[in-house]
Amino acid sequence: MPSKVTIETVARHANVSRQTVSNVLNAPDMVRDETRARVVAAIEELGYRTNNAARQMRTGRSNLIGVRIDPVRNGIEASVLDRFLHGLTEAATPAGYRVVLYTAADDDSEVNTYDDLLAAYAVDAFILTHTHYDDSRTSWLREHHVPFTTFGRSWSAPEEHSWIDVDGAAGTAAATRHLVAAGHRRIGFIGWPEGSAVGDDRRRGWSEAMHHAGLGTDGLARFTPDGVDQGATEARSLNGATAVVCASDPLAFGAWRARSSGADRLAVIGFDDTPVAQALGLSSIRQPLAQVAAACIETVSMLLNDTRHDGDGEPARRQVLLEPELIVRDSG
Amino acid sequence: MPSKVTIETVARHANVSRQTVSNVLNAPDMVRDETRARVVAAIEELGYRTNNAARQMRTGRSNLIGVRIDPVRNGIEASVLDRFLHGLTEAATPAGYRVVLYTAADDDSEVNTYDDLLAAYAVDAFILTHTHYDDSRTSWLREHHVPFTTFGRSWSAPEEHSWIDVDGAAGTAAATRHLVAAGHRRIGFIGWPEGSAVGDDRRRGWSEAMHHAGLGTDGLARFTPDGVDQGATEARSLNGATAVVCASDPLAFGAWRARSSGADRLAVIGFDDTPVAQALGLSSIRQPLAQVAAACIETVSMLLNDTRHDGDGEPARRQVLLEPELIVRDSG
DNA sequence: TTGTATGCGTTATCAA
């Protein structure tokens, strides 16, 4: 059972008042060096840890950050969420926060969850994933002046709130350039149906890079729901192409499986560098998830240390766009 | 910003004392029906939510459960942890708990983390994964009378503490029986090097089922580190076999890729039903992770409501072994 | 620079 050491205990041990100990913790500059040293020593010695509940009573802060864990829709992306969550947990600890999980069936029910998390647990801030056009969750949080940031930009209005995202277009562009440099001229793209913000972005990177290289894109783009079989089907329909950039690893894997050998061989580059890609030697575009996570925590810290959000003024904002990395393997 | 409704507010609104409101919440039987109804109405109306920090000050309970999120070692298993985490989050909420994440590089540093989580956040209990022989973490928790349970049995001494696990041997046995029923006689096994508790268990299921069916296992078992290529290599070495049960999906996938067509075709069954298996139509053994998660929460609740662990007496224990499910697809 | 007093929202104890 962990120690029952309170500020009082430390104070007595160091021969000072409770208040002095509190000052050492919260306003070290105010305390004389010698005194502070003594207090710090006592804290060490007794293994004192500040009691969050008590602190929370006074400050209203819990040091808890709410993070949504989605039901795995497209299972193959589990590894992405997983790396992200791990990154968050790792970055949160040194910043003095802990990650609390929550889940919700849909955006609306998520709002009820906020209520519980906010009122009962006093969660300090939220980190959301899977943002989309017209996200009702972000509006709610903004209205209620709750600090939050998202992994995924605010597609409706770029500057609407703080977000961290990975430049998908830059990733597919890099992949395309890589293929061009390797001598490919007819490079296809297999992505998701138009209207998905993330998918549209990835397609744009490919098409811009193609045009920039003086290559046409006519008849080289395919749109389909995600999936291995879909990737295979579309790859076969791209008979003229010698290479293809895909919006996901499942699509890439399907394409690769359909045309991985013989005269018909297709160079393939996927997205997200999932374990499947790693296992199969599939080239892929890897998102720097640990960095994304660290930036999320950093942003949230900033938001929490910014006094503006207390009032009615607009909170500080911060947008971070990180570069993905092209991992080249056998497939392209 | 969520309501600032306290017990006091509710009390005034319902014309009772604070204590009565508290009683309605924590000991409803003690309160007269009519009074209770009035208080409940007031709670509804005002949208009162109990403040966890304040409650924690009195009770020492935080309603927080610590769950470790591992750095993804074998990436392909991310989906397993992911489903598990999601299941925990989902089961915890109705039980009145929230999941707090933590991470640690190794078992020893994990113990330091306990300290923080326990002293500062007053985490009520822990749920561990990836247990192994001689787990220093479980000993520490036991010594310190901290309620916990594990996903993965206590291999050193089965009854040492509460755990929830999936019967891996039953899974591989079912897979083996399925292959036997399909007419196979020479059924191989590809698993991990001996000494890994989980791996040994899965091999046992296969070998027992084989013997039970009157079939021999000589020369039919292979042991290798996990991986797609390893699976392929071992599958090729099993020339006599017409089918193989694997300890993991990567192994199964490798085996399947190496011998999926022609006269040499091998029926293959993997383990964990990862997205890869689902995408490829690979048969696999699926762990009921949502149920495991629910059982973990249930166990932890039991532990927390059991007074015994307060004293020096042994805490209550509970072991749950769940059956995995064989998912039959094209590969076997 | 250090010490004293007060209150945050809840529950436990005890008296009515």
Added chain:
DNA sequence: TTGATAACGCATACAA
């Protein structure tokens, strides 16, 4: 069955 009071550990305003 209900109500008054104290206490949990901390941080803040204020006094010394």
